Amino acid sequence: MDFTGKRVIVTGAGKGIGRVIAEILTARGASVIALTRSAADVEALRKDLGCVAIQVDLADAEATRAAARAAIPADLLVNCAGTTELQPFLDTTVEAFDHLMAVNTRAPMIVAQEYARERIAAGKGGAIVNVSSVASFIGIPDHAAYCASKGGLDGLTRVMAKELAPKGIRVNAVNPTVTLTPMAVKAWSDPQKAAGMLNRIPVGRFAESSDVAEVVLFLLSDEAAMVNGLAMPVDGGFMIG
Secondary structure: OOOOOOEEEEEOOOOHHHHHHHHHHHHOOOEEEEEEOOHHHHHHHHHHHOOEEEEOOOOOHHHHHHHHHHHOOOOEEEEOOOOOOOEOHHHOOHHHHHHHHHHHHHHHHHHHHHHHHHHHHOOOOEEEEEEOOHHHOOOOOOEHHHHHHHHHHHHHHHHHHHHHHHHOEEEEEEEEOOEOOHHHHHHOOOHHHHHHHHOOOOOOOOEOHHHHHHHHHHHHOHHHOOOOOOEEEEOOOHHHO
C-alpha cells in the first residue's frame, strides 16, 4: 500500500499503536500530521519522522477542535489516541468516566468533524479509521469506563459511516485485543489476569502494534473501497470464543 503524496492526520501518534502507524505511513510515502499530548513526543516525532506535530490535550474539547483545524487539510484520518483508568465498576469515579469519554469518544468525533467538513467543502473523498478495542464487545473487569468509551466509539463509527459515505468518506473501526503498548503493559501486568485473556486467544499471543497498524493502513487504502462501517477485530480469534 503506497501513500505517496497523502497527508494523514494521526492522533495519539506519540506512543504505542499511533507511533507505529505514523512510522509505517511515513515509510510508505505519507506526510503525517501528528496530534499528541506530550511535548517530548512532539519533539521526537519531528526529529525522527519529520512529522508536522501538534501538541494537544484531547480531553480539552476546545483545544482539540483548534488542533484539528490546524492539522487540515488532510487526505486521511486515524483517530488512535486513547487512555484508560483501572477501576472496578463500584469504584468508578465520575471524573475518570468523564475523562475517558472525553479522550476516547468525544475527541475522535471532534477531529473527524473538522476533517470531514473540510473534505466535503473541497469536494473530495477520504477515509477515517477509529482505533477502538475488543473492550467494546465484551465486559472486562476493572474497565467499566474504558469499555463504555469504546462502545461509544463503535456506535459513533457506525453513524459516521452512514452519514459520510454518501459524501465520499468511508469510516471504519479496528478493535484490537490487548496490544503490547505501555498502556497495555500497565493494564495487564498481573500474570493471572493476563493468562485469562491469553487463554482465549487461539493464536496464543497478544497483538503487536504493527499487527494493528497494517490493518489500519488497509482500511485507509483504496483497496478497501467497499469496506465501510466495519468494527474489525484484530484479536487472533478472541471473539470466536
